[in-house]
Amino acid sequence: MNIRQLVLSLFSLIPLFIYQACGTKDGAQGELISQGIADQVSYNFHVRPILSDNCYACHGPDANKREADLRLDIEDEAFGALKDNPDAHAIVPGKAENSEVYRRLISDDPSIKMPPPESNLSLNEREIETIKKWINQGAAYEPHWSFIPLKEVKLPTIEDSDWGINEIDRFILQAQLENGFQPNPEADKESLLKRLSFDLTGLPPDLELMDAFLANENGATYEQIIEQLLTSPAYGEKMAVYWMDIARFADSHGFQDDSYRSQWPWRDWVIHAFNTNMSYDQFITWQIAGDLLPNPTKEQLLATGFNRNHKITEEGGIVDEEYRVMYVTDRTNTFGKALMGITMECATCHDHKYDPITQKDYYQLYSFFNNVQERGIESVVGGPETYAKKPFMHITDEDVRSILSFVNKKDTTELIVSIMGDMEESRNSYILERGSYEVHGEEVSAGTPESILSFDSGFEKNRLGLAKWLFDKNNPLTARVFVNQIWQEIFGRGIVATPGDFGMQGELPSHPDLLDWLAMDFMKNGWDVKHLVKKMVTSATYRQSAVLSEDKRNRDPENIFLTRAPRDRLKAEFIRNLILASSGLLNKEVGGPSVKHYQPSGLWEGATSGRGILSMYKQDHGGDLYRRGLYTFIKRTVPPPSMTLFDASNRDQCEVERLITNTPLQALVMLNDPTMLEASRVLAASLLKENSDATKKIEKAFRSIVCRYPEEKELLVLNKYYEGQLQTLSEEVASELLQVGEYPLDKSLDKLSLAAMMQVISTIYNLEESIAKT
Template sequence: MRISPYYLLAVIAGFVWYMQSCATSSANHSGSEAIPEVVSYNFDIRPILSDKCLACHGPDANKREAGLRLDMAESAYKALKEHPSAHALVPGKPELSEVFLRISSTDTAMMMPPPSSNLKLSAREIKLIEKWIQQGATYEKHWAFVAPKKPALPTVKETDWPKNEIDYFILQKQEEKGLKPNDEADKERLLKRLSFDLVGLPPSLQLMDSFLADKSANAYEKAVDQLLKNPAYGEKMALHWLDLARYADSHGYQDDGYRTQWPWRDWVIHAFNKNMHYNDFVTWQLAGDLMPNSTKEQLLATGFNRNHKITEEGGTIPEEYRTMYVTDRTDLLGKGLLGVTIECAHCHDHKYDPFPQKEYYQLFAFFNNVKEVGIESVIGGPDTYAKKPLMEICDEDIQSILSFVNKRDTNRLIVSVMGDLDTTRKTFLLKRGAYDAPGEEVQVGTPTAILPFNPSYPKNRLGLSKWMFDKKNPLTARVYVNHLWQEFFGKGIVKTSGDFGMQGDLPTHPALLDWLAVDFMEHGWDIKRLVKQMVTSATYRQSAVITPEKLATDPDNVLLARGPRYRIQAEFIKDLVLSSSGLLNPTIGGPSVKPYQPAGLWEGATSGRGLLSAYNQDHGSSLYRRGIYTLIKRTVPPPSMAIFDASNRDLCEVRRLKTNTPLQALVMLNDPTVLEASRVLAARLLQENSAVNDKISKAFRLIVSRQPNKKETELLTAYYEKELKKLTPASTERSLAVGEYLIPARIDKKKLAALMRVVTTIYNLEETITKS
């Protein structure tokens, strides 16, 4: 079909008009926003300075103008370098403060920012700065580096809406902006949302039927409790942790040989299922080997620290790579557990956050004493599947303390773990981060801007964990609470979940973040309790329906006046397909598997050596394992999952991107797993004694997790009849020739192919792979 260029021009013009209207509406809304009674430097003033002023008057000495820093009180208060009789800020007196005089001036020779910068403060921003100066121009320590205090619950008008404490904080913000929350989602959509969030699978027909039939006041809470007890809960919760811990099944770098680190993954699933509290969960992983009377399970947990890339290539400089391994562990601690960009201080003092380079290497020192080398062995046999220090898991271990490890054979099983040297390795500040340029010697320590290291703590990784879970540490609880919020609502209260520092986003609901963090600590760092708290809130239960008014007022749903709506993660798309078709192998744990994959990918990106030089697909039940068990080769991650934004596990990742590309549609239309599942489900439905529209309705429920409406059923039934007439013997055979699962004997193949196409269509509905 040829599209008229005039039509395209009209569409473009309409889009431009719409965007301009939205921008105008947004600007008007921003301009009309009330000035707070007490102006906060952290939440009101610093964002303005960061956007409009600090490029020339901030921490970068090379770009600083007039010797003026506005991000530090002592610099902003003192006499100006070029005008000694004037001051940038005079607390209490905006009329004497050059900052206010310049930003409010209409004289182009005086105004700041200068017109040439194309930056301009709004009237509201100028009023905020004026009021802040009137109130004393008080600078505050960065909000994230101040220990949280539990605020009182806010007062709200709609007192019938909140179901727990979370809702008071959310509703208060909505009421301030003149918004009202959505009604609760209908039971079918709510159960689908809950099931994917707690177990990563669609609800079973049995669970759907029982939940719909349950008219009791606590029906939803019973469904929550039932899902939290499901062993699949541990698999769902583990996925985010595997991204954070950069778990993979290969060593990385060019040779990218096989590694057997999967027993650590089994432990993570086990820890979530038994509800190990977060302080123990992290302490075992950071320092299980250093705990008094350490067990093999605690030692296995320290595999967390050894998931980083390891080279097996000859010709490398051992100390260079050993230093890289220590750096990786240090950076993971910063980004994954503390939510700060500590890695920026690897080569120089952090430009924006108060982290001197020396403090980076003091933190580095905690991980610098491991009994490891830069290169231990080149790619080859089983002895290279794990690198020293390592532990061996024997059959006796499986029968006792490590019963959760799914060891299926009698082969030698080894895992890389932590183990320190008998004597302390010296640590030096590395000039410009270079392994061969040592500077001054440093001792273990922590960033003082966060919390000084308590000298009574052991000067090792166990002491580091005690520091992390010190009630005065401002970051540990906040960061994990934010990670979980991100899991259930699509984005964190702090959107930049790996950066709580000066350049990160401000929390949308700072009081709620602090309340949750303190409450989490007060209840013993109980993860399941926190999960239940979030998913039983009225905030979580809202319908995802969006009105034009809410789209205009809050397009990004920052105020959470509607339920979350976004595509589920790559692994859970595979799980949905396998589970709904009846193909899913529910076995928990064990070695990673190699499902269907386009030919030649590994062979085109390999050194030609080792177990992973060629892709040897698995067969039988291994094809139908959950997505979390798909083997990840770092240099060639699983393509269908990568297309849906899965991590390649090179580095710590605390937030996956959410993209929308045509390739994703092509995967759903052509992936052998989807097509095979469509065929298998169609065959099972054909073997039932029911009408065609009932078969289609059941397929729809299994896949989309709700009853189809009349029009949907009619359209899909008509499509089935159309395909049934159109199919030829040759096209029927082509359609069915996918996947290894056997076609039942004595089945009408033409009907099977027609129904298979209907099922494939249902799998390709946007709603199918969307949490809403």
């Protein structure tokens, strides 16, 4: 959905962003007039989206595509006399009828009508009237909202309401009340605990924690459980899943040969950084420029592996410089998308069509990453010397015993990790005409877009200076972008619904004041990530029930006003975690190499060049089969199918959000995946060994998987199914069912009872509620 569609779909809801952009606080001032137009039209929130969608391609920042030498994104040029008609002006403030923009929008003459009929673009009546009203109100331009430096935001005052726990709730409740909503009641304790456990650890709560929280025993208050989960090693593993997508981490180089890379110690560092609550500014600075810090430690060097996670070719017959430029481009694009929330890649071949970013801006940023001592191709597929690409570092046993103690080194194999390391003399950087590696244009030096924040003489002309620029208090993007990413992790949708695009084609923030308040609070608290997460999960907004009324479904289907908790499906990694943890199979070991679990045969072999150690799939065994989803081996050309079907990234490039789909193939995975069936068998065997009746066993299985007590009707249905399976299963079918998986089968148990209970547990795993936050 683009901005125009979003705005149109929400006008009937009297959206929050209209009120906040207009600075309105009371209902009367913010009411929309008959055609759905705000009393005071805002350029940022009402006009710019229309112009960006329909006009900027020809009258925006891209000089190469600009028509009639007219820019509508810059006030001075829009107000100036037209080049081909000095007596006319595109926009005459206060006089829409004298403004060529308005006159051409309403014209029936196809030779002058704008947008031109052949563009297949058009404005509807409301959009045209919005432009007209804005011009008549003075045509006040504003800088793009995300390029305006952060400033203190006044907390809303809510009268006659005692709802809310912290500052977040005041912003949320204000928007709800202005739009005729009331928040949902607090969720029941079981739903709340499941939600909290998955959001903070990626794991379901165990029965002991559920019982303690329900009884409020052993210090199991909501706040105390938050502290317990935040200090769990699983917290860092959960947060690392999100960061692996951003950092495009994988266990293979990519391209056709797609051989092995040994980058997993960098992942161990990420887990360690989150668990020790490394401040966000340090977390990023080390990854961007740890090698440029004074006397860098091996930990700081290891952190720079972030920049080397991109695809790397090992194929012969390629042009070395072409691929080297590709690597630099990837690092530049990742920096822009992940840390700035800007589509910098759009300026690779030409000036950005929508945002005030020139092609020169792009290659100035590119030049920060253009000095690495690397080649486009270093060697052909082979042995351990190709696991990491130069520059790299060796991790010794002594390192693991001292400064790199968080690295889970399991054997005596030498560890090699690709890191950053610049040449002694910087490479010359040029604008690449049309983005072609071999067509050099103007030479450029390190710099950043002026429209965001000038890269002045106070910053070193290297990646360390770039990191300082990123965390300068006047940088308008860094805090906003990260806060939005974490909000998305917790609430399922960002305050800006396009987390990788804070530019003019991105979605408008649903709660701009809240976003800015959170960003300021994050900065004032030392870029403390756990503080930010805790602030979100302690809010009354987070603690709402996920129950959806018909009114809220009709008037706020996308839950933009946070009138309820989101009922989102778990990420692929966390579905695997649920299955393993609830069955008792989970190997809780932290860190270490990625593992290869069950997979249909022939997938790798059918998509390989036939060279290298990854040409054939060699499944792992023993405890490695039961490691959490974070550690699943990812071969880029053939990513793990069960996780891909649940929308996991193949890590080809930086991804700041995952799309959520529902397909029949997902149901087939839950019904037939060997890990799920094995978990059902193992949990069934564990329950059969307990001294309890079938009802109690099924109740315990239900609680372990769904994370709540079953209702009486649910128990009756599952008991009936169990009894039916006992009657209908044959010895032969039961034996076949029990053969799944490598975990040892307890042959002392009755086969029919075990297979019947296994079928019941498999059914519970296949409930929609089991794999969703509720």
